Amino acid sequence: MEDKLQELVVELLGDGAMEYFIGYRQGFEPSHVVPCFVTDQSEADRLIWGPLCLQNLSKYVLQARDLDGKVGLLVKGCDARAIVELVKQHQIERDRVVVVGVPCEGQVDPRKLEQVLGVPMEQVIDVEDAGDEFLVTVGSEVRKIGKEQVLRDKCFFCKHPASFDYDYTLGEVQPFTIDGDSEEYDAVEKLEGLPLEERRAFWQKQFERCIRCNACREVCYGCYCKECIFDRTAPRWLDRPPLLRENEMYHLIRAVHLAGRCIDCGECERVCPVNIPLGRLYKKLQKDIAELFDYEAGMEYDTVPPLVDFELDDQDPFL
């Protein structure tokens, strides 16, 4: 599949069909995959694809808006929904992006993999998708690990493994099975089920850790505001010091802003250097929005986002 991808990129760059292509490459060590910007045909051989290609690259199309030509992008099924939302939210025109879909059969959560293997990721040389399991090379040994042990949480409940509205595709998704009896909203419901005090304690502990590096915001496709409300000085919504209450405000307000736009790509949680389980916050909103307003982000170009829409008979608990 990598060959096919590289050939396609060489061709598209050669035709002038796009100015550059955004995919993945290996970083400083084999298990470290980073975004790769291919501006020249000669660099196309750096492109890779595999279960460690975690990033949602959609955010990068925003900075390509000033280009004269198009930008090409490798998207997994989940990430494709960000493109839909960006088009819907008037941030890009669909025909300015060359969407290359890639069949994804699940991504690896490096933290889970480290635990299962008992060795740090730096010793992992390769991870290959093999249907219901991953083939993981550690040193000279190849180990088979069931997907259910090491999949990213979001992949368990993947509803959209196939690319969505692509210009080119690298293949079809092969069906695969995952054992396990967890449900999509388990983590959210577990928290919902706790007494209020415990929920509070849980989140306070999370928010307290936040160093406000803004990585969750910067990586998020939906955070495309020219000037973030948190960066405004008149008025100043948020004090700069990362005190607990400021951090809590930051995360709650961000959640409110992303409500109905979050496509659950999981980037915020993945990049958080202090492991705040932001996914749970966003999953909660996703759950409520589905239940209350019957809406899922990123699925269609022509639906109205739920918080700028209403029904006359919306639930009304407010007396």
Place this chain on the structure above:
Amino acid sequence: MASESSDEGGNGYEPKILVFACNWCSYAGADLAGVSRLQMPANCRIIRVMCSARVRPEFVVTALSKGLDGVLVLGCHPGDCHYSEGNYFTRRRGLLLKNLLQFVGIEPERFQVRWVSASEGAKFADTVEQVTEQIRALGPNRPRSGNQSAEPGDR
């Protein structure tokens, strides 16, 4: 940060509650309560907005974060909005925000939305009474790391 009245829990604790009231219905309802001399607890402070849909959720989060004990958003009854549709947005935002705040452990009583029309002076008074008592029963909105007590560093 805390005023004398909201310093401590227990006896003598007086919650401080921020109320947003839409100009056309709820603010008028509050005026009517006044004209009718309906007596109520003195814990609410009204900010007048033209429509309840002007109340951005950030205001609610900010107010609670800054230590106010509760936020009450009042609007026209659904269907009666002066601008036809505003309070429908208030309703959706309110639903979601209420759930979100509860999810992170903020008592649901601290953020409430109610519909009060221009003729419902009595309902306004009752609402103020109820919400005040509910929040009084909860006690002070525990500050998230007060200014002086912040323990910086040690990360």
Place this chain on the structure above:
Amino acid sequence: MDRQKISKADLGRWLDTIAGKYELIGPTEDEDIIQFGPVQSSAELTLDYANSLIPPKSLFFPPVESLFAFRKRGKEIQLEETKPLQQDRVIFGIRNCDVGSLSLLDRVFCDDLEDSYYRERRERTTLIALACPTPPRSSCFCTTFGIDPLSPAGSDILLTDVGDVYLVDAVTDKGEKLVALGEDLFVSLTEGEEKELQPPPVDMPQLDVGGLRERLETLWEDEYWDKLSLPCLGCGICTYVCPTCHCFDISDVGSTADGVRYRCWDSCMYNDFALMVSGVNPRPSKRERTRNRYFHKFSTFPSRYGTGYACVGCARCLVHCPGGVEITEVIKDISAKEGVSDR
């Protein structure tokens, strides 16, 4: 003091003795994150770590600290200065890259413009460095910048794991005082042991940084920065995990009557970092900001303070950058740049 040893079993007892007299700080693990934090007893420490996520610079230059509280009563304003430390403290387990970063930060905070908060913390802290495990992580490159992961330079005591025991090098008075606290636990090495108990040599990739600064300084207008900044997301992770970054912001939080003046970390990667009141931003795009970061590390800082490069090879930014901007690649790329004549 001569090189001594302490058995692994006794290390905890010594640290607990220290904890009775000092504030003891060391590596702990919580939510899968290694961080340096205060502990009551050695049992709370973890020894299974490569390095902390947030560098221990945070113990001297905290992510957020109150400088003073102010209170206004009528026309009168009272100030209450914050005491940086309640107690003398000991940091156990610091790695040599981070020890190296402190000597760079000392220049920033203690040279001509002294920062009393930093200085007090520095003076009242004893550092027990722990030599790095072998082999080092594949990302580490501290030796590139002349840091020896097995040297006691810069710390008060160096502990080196050589199997059942730690070798102990107390190299300062402060260090010797600590050793004295656990006197009977420490045994001097025999001559045989001196030779025998040696950590294996560190094998680490070494980058060529000779002439890096000179070459970099010719690249101010180079297109390289455009391409390099493409994957940068503009978050502050690289600067927050960097042991040598030291930019901060000061702001007042509180009411008009009561409040606190805080200092907190800031990041040159933020788009509003250099924004001026007039609305002018001298570093308007990621290109300028990325360039600034590397210029600062490899040119501005060395020229301002007459030191080596402001990088200690800890590799934190390399590992944690969500965009995959790799400082090692930058060093290689700059060194490989051709066709630009030296100034």
Place this chain on the structure above:
Amino acid sequence: MPKTRVGVFVCHCGNNIGGVVRVPEVVEYARTLPNVACVEDNLYMCSEEGLSSIREQIAEHGLNRVVVASCTPRTHEPLFREACEEAGLNKYLFEFVNIREHCSWVHMHDPVMATEKAKELVRMGVAKARFLEPQEEFESSVFPAALVIGGGVAGMTAALGLANQGIQVHLVEREQELGGLIRGVRTLFPTGQASEEVLHPLAEQVRSHRQITVHLGSEVEDAGGFIGDFDVAVKADGQVNNLKVGAVIVATGAEELKPTGLYRYSELGNVVTQLEFEERFKGGADVPRNVVIINCVGARIAERTYCGRFCCTTAIKNAVWLKERDPEAGVFVLHRDVMAYGVQIEEFYRRAMELGVRFVRYDPENPPQILGTDGVDAVRVQHQLMGKEIVLPADLVVLTTPLVARDDNARLSKLLKVPLGGEGFFLEAHLKLRPVEFSTDGVYVCGSARYPANIPESVSQAYASAAKASIPIREGVVRAEAITALCDERTCSACGNCVEVCPFGAVELQEGSFGRTAQVNPAQCKGCGCCVAACPSGAMQQSGFNDRQLLSMIGALAEEMTGGVGE
């Protein structure tokens, strides 16, 4: 930029505020607030003395923001804004703080808390005032025509009131005939004049007036727009007629309560309401001899607490009519109290007694009983004064019921965006100060649509509403309050949320000097602020209610500096 200088003016409102809130304490407190340059109090801030003190202080202290802490902006804001303007200060640099309706009147027994609250409200007001900005009002033209809904006495009078000033009027009447409720009334009290004598000339004037277009058998199907520019769809016989008008008068009247279930009404043929009585015996033939009239039927009860106001008079009128045509008739009026207010009606009441009408007070706890099987034979009532039960022979029982709001009011209230009160009648902007206007500009009310009104009342209200409605039409332009939304195109990222939520289609994404951004058409914007709350970045703001102003109020309440330290 000149330094912000806020003047705070605290009103005692006689004893209304000063009797509860310790005004001197509030005044002293206000002096300590940031940017406050002067603080004054006055017994009545709205008096000429109070207003001139505002004007003088503006000049003396170079005030560039004014805060008045007194009653409600809903009635008094224009007055204080005008005072500011007269002193050369843009009226949008004025902020109102309500310490009467929202404070002294509702915390009468707690002066300590009320005073604390007043101080905080003033603090919030000052905080907002610091960030107020001068505004220019947007002018729009007024379509020179008016719509009057309802062709009764009130509607016809209002239509004539406008038409006689040369204003084009559309009069919409649901029935096929003009006249409304009065068409079913035989005579009018206290003169006893036949209703036709009033109705026919009035209807004729309306019909023949060249400025009035009468739409009979018509109903308002849909309405939209705003003062100066309403679009109204009027439906008749399935045909929709679209009208454009600048003002609307609601004169839809009310209807008589049909007291089903009370006093065996609708069970017995000879138990009727007053209007049915007048209709049935219009010609004066076959009038029964013994008539018992029961008042307060379905009024002043738990589910309908109000007094119908002229039901008593109606009962007296018909009792007198019965007695005058047959002095031997037995006419009893069973009542709870007799409301015969004013000189003429009191006189009329006395005349009824002189004619031999017997007034018997009954106890609502023990109401009169209708006796008889196929029809009424007699009425048994506990005579409160005599303290014993009496049985009155009756050939006919007439029930006096109040007027009730029309069911259709709810629909019309939504279309016109005007409120209804608790009993379903239309609710005016202010009982005393704006009795024929709604809060919604350009819509007015008169007659029994508001509350049961007799003919003199309906007529005077109709004149009043016509006078009010003619103001914008004759001026030809209205100035919209400058509270519209405004997009900062520099920071707008064109997400389009504002476009989606705007109820008026006033926001569009358009190419401008900063690329594609949201842009607001001030002529269409009604200043609700929906779009502002929907804007994640804060690029969209509302004049007079911007984030900075509101956030500074929240901050002031929480005693924080949010909103920035004063400039």
